[in-house]
Amino acid sequence: EMDDEDCERRRMECLDEMSNLEKQFTDLKDQLYKERLSQVDAKLQEVIAGKAPEYLEPLAALQENMQIRTKVAGIYRELCLESVKNKYECEIQASRQHCESEKLLLYDTVQSELEEKIRRLEEDRHSIDITSELWNDELQSRRKRKDPFSPDKKKPVVFSLTFPRPYIVYMLQDLDILEDWTTIRKAMATLGPHRVKPEPPVKLEKHLHSARSEEGRLYYDGEWYGRGQTISIDKKDECPTSAIITTINHDEVWFKRPDGSKSKLYISQLQKGKYSIKHNHN
Numbered sequence: 001e002m003d004d005e006d007c008e009r010r011r012m013e014c015l016d017e018m019s020n021l022e023k024q025f026t027d028l029k030d031q032l033y034k035e036r037l038s039q040v041d042a043k044l045q046e047v048i049a050g051k052a053p054e055y056l057e058p059l060a061a062l063q064e065n066m067q068i069r070t071k072v073a074g075i076y077r078e079l080c081l082e083s084v085k086n087k088y089e090c091e092i093q094a095s096r097q098h099c100e101s102e103k104l105l106l107y108d109t110v111q112s113e114l115e116e117k118i119r120r121l122e123e124d125r126h127s128i129d130i131t132s133e134l135w136n137d138e139l140q141s142r143r144k145r146k147d148p149f150s151p152d153k154k155k156p157v158v159f160s161l162t163f164p165r166p167y168i169v170y171m172l173q174d175l176d177i178l179e180d181w182t183t184i185r186k187a188m189a190t191l192g193p194h195r196v197k198p199e200p201p202v203k204l205e206k207h208l209h210s211a212r213s214e215e216g217r218l219y220y221d222g223e224w225y226g227r228g229q230t231i232s233i234d235k236k237d238e239c240p241t242s243a244i245i246t247t248i249n250h251d252e253v254w255f256k257r258p259d260g261s262k263s264k265l266y267i268s269q270l271q272k273g274k275y276s277i278k279h280n281h282n
Contacts, residue, residue: 018071029221071180075106082163115155119181123180124179124186134168142205165264186263208271208272208273209270209272209273209276210222210271210272211267211270211271212267213251213267216248217248218245218248218253218267220277223246223278224243224278225248225277226248227245227246227247227248227277228244228245228282229244229245229279230242230243230244230279231245231255231277231278231280232245232278232280233255233265233275233276233277233278234275234276234277234278234281235274235275235276236274241257242257242258242280243255243256243257243263246262249268251266251268252264252265252266252267253265253266253267265277
């Protein structure tokens with residue numbers, strides 16, 4: 001057993017020892033903090049100087065990746081430039097070929113039209129009773145060089161009051177009038193009064209049943225049908241089938257069968273009697 005004095009002495013010793021331990025712990029903590037701080041500062045200086053291995057290794061990987069991507073981008077750029085150049089050359093070649101083909105086609109067309117016109121003029125000149133003096137006079141008047149100081153001695157054409165639009169006819173040349181008159185003569189000679197074939201009469205299709213759609217409803221043989229109604233569809237040589245109307249359009253009716261399949265029926269088929277429907281009250 002310990003008396004009070006021993007207990008107090010023992011408590012004071014423990015307190016002194018505890019305070020001593022706390023002071024040592026504080027000193028060690030401050031020393032550790034200073035050492036860690038000095039290490040971090042040293043590492044930061046190495047990173048700033050570019051000598052830290054923790055910085056150099058990722059930097060080398062990044063530089064290698066940058067070189068690879070730069071090389072790939074350069075190759076892709078060259079390929080894109082080559083592709084654009086090839087497309088440009090293809091467009092130029094296609095445009096030149098198209099121009100040449102159009103030129104040849106235009107040349108052939110103009111040549112064929114001129115040959116056909118020359119042929120028709122030669123045929124008209126030899127087949128229709130027209131005096132050659134008028135042709136020769138007109139051609140000579142066109143070939144002569146007109147003197148600007150000499151007055152125009154052409155006599156004006158006198159028209160009757162019953163002739164329509166005399167001013168427009170007056171502006172036409174004689175060869176144009178002769179060409180039009182020749183064309184009219186040839187057309188009248190080619191198309192006789194009995195050569196026009198009468199058109200065959202148009203055969204109207206007769207509808208056996210009355211069927212039409214109005215505002216989403218179907219009218220068929222005096223009865224109206226709407227969506228959701230159950231109907232019976234009857235076709236020749238087949239058994240009637242039951243169905244439910246789902247949609248009614250302008251020219252067709254959609255319905256669903258008991259097995260879940262959907263089909264459509266044209267209103268023209270109802271009009272022609274190929275199908276018939278009626279209300280199913282079962």
